[in-house]
Amino acid sequence: MDIDETLATTRAVRRRLDPSRPVPIELIRDCVELAVQAPAGSNVARTRFVVVREPALRRGLAELYSEVYRGTYVGSAGYIGNVRRDDPAAARAQERTARSADALERALHEVDTIVLACLDGTRLDGVSAMASASMLGGVLPAMWSFMLAARARGLGTCWTTMHLAKEREAxxxxxxxxxxVQQVCLTPLAFTVGDRFGRARRPAVDEVVHWDRWDPGLPRAGRLAGIVAEPGS
Ligand SMILES: Cc1cc2nc3c(=O)[nH]c(=O)nc-3n(C[C@H](O)[C@H](O)[C@H](O)COP(=O)(O)O)c2cc1C
Structure with missing residues (x-):
């Protein structure tokens, strides 16, 4: 698959995960081998992948995810709460995402592989902005590379963070x-039903690029009030 096509169509796959086709270990190893080529702060590879295949452990993770999703985060209402009411197309897209997120919550226990990306070396609770950016920046590119490599091999992923409200239990x-060791991301890993995925609706280039200086006339993403609190607290 062409690199631009891979970058443009690696979607959050939730409804089109195929639990009936086991994921070969070799494919997972290939994805990890590519993922660890991502940049690493101070040239220390701190990303660790926990690849969960044992049914009881997968069930346990899926249960933790569901508890947060249904309980603390009140399911798809969290997504719908983010809707921009002034933009009907955005509102419809958010509704679709909410339904899709509901589907993942129901399907997570069915996929035969769940992958966790972790930061090995420290926890980031209460650390400085520089330290947290540096440390998280050592994991996020690797995990995204893993997902792109998976997509190129017919596998679907979905970046999730919700189970982190129960990170200690996980x-x-x-x-x-x-x-x-801090967990950063959890994804299902499964072959997809079909391999055609489209581009997402995203801001235009001119809405997100500030040339030379911050341009106060460009649209903002919306202020995140209370982001430091646990979801639902
Ligand atoms: C940091 C982060 C956290 C996310 N957490 C979740 C999650 O907990 N559950 C979920 O279903 N999707 C989660 N997503 C996936 C987004 O909802 C998804 O990327 C978004 O709806 C856009 O879909 P697309 O990537 O297919 O365009 C997360 C994505 C990111 C980047």
Whole structure:
């Protein structure tokens, strides 16, 4: 698959995950091999992948995800809460995302592989902006590379963070040393039903590029009030 096509069509796959086709370990290894080529702060590779295949562990993770999704985060209402009421097309897209997120919550326990990306070395609770950007920046590009590599091999992924409201429970389930290893992302990994995915509706280039100086006339993403709190708290 052409690189531009891969970049433009690596969607959050939720409804089109095919649980009936097991994911070969070799494909997962290939994706990780490419992922670790991503940049690494201070040239120290801090990304660790926990690839969960054992059914009881997958079920446990899916249950944690569901508890947060249904309970704390009140399911798709969280997505719908982000709707821009002044933009009907955006509102419709958000509604679709909400329904799709509901579908993932129901399907997560069915896929045969769940992958967690972790930062090995520290927790970021209360650290400086520079430290958190540097440390998270050591994991996010690698995980996105993993997802792009997966897409190029017919596999679907969906970046999720919701289970992190129960990160400690997930750490206990999987034996992850919570004090030194921070989970950053959880994704299902499965072959997709069909391989044609489209581009997403995203802002135009001229809406997001500030040339030379910050342009106060460009649209803003919306202020995140209370982002430091746990969802629903
Ligand atoms: C940081 C981050 C956290 C996300 N968390 C979740 C999540 O917990 N559950 C979920 O279903 N999708 C999650 N998503 C996926 C987004 O909802 C998805 O990217 C968005 O709806 C746009 O869809 P698209 O990527 O297919 O264009 C997350 C994405 C990002 C980047």
């Amino acid at each position: 750490a206990e389930l999987l034996g992850i040393p919570f004090d030194e």
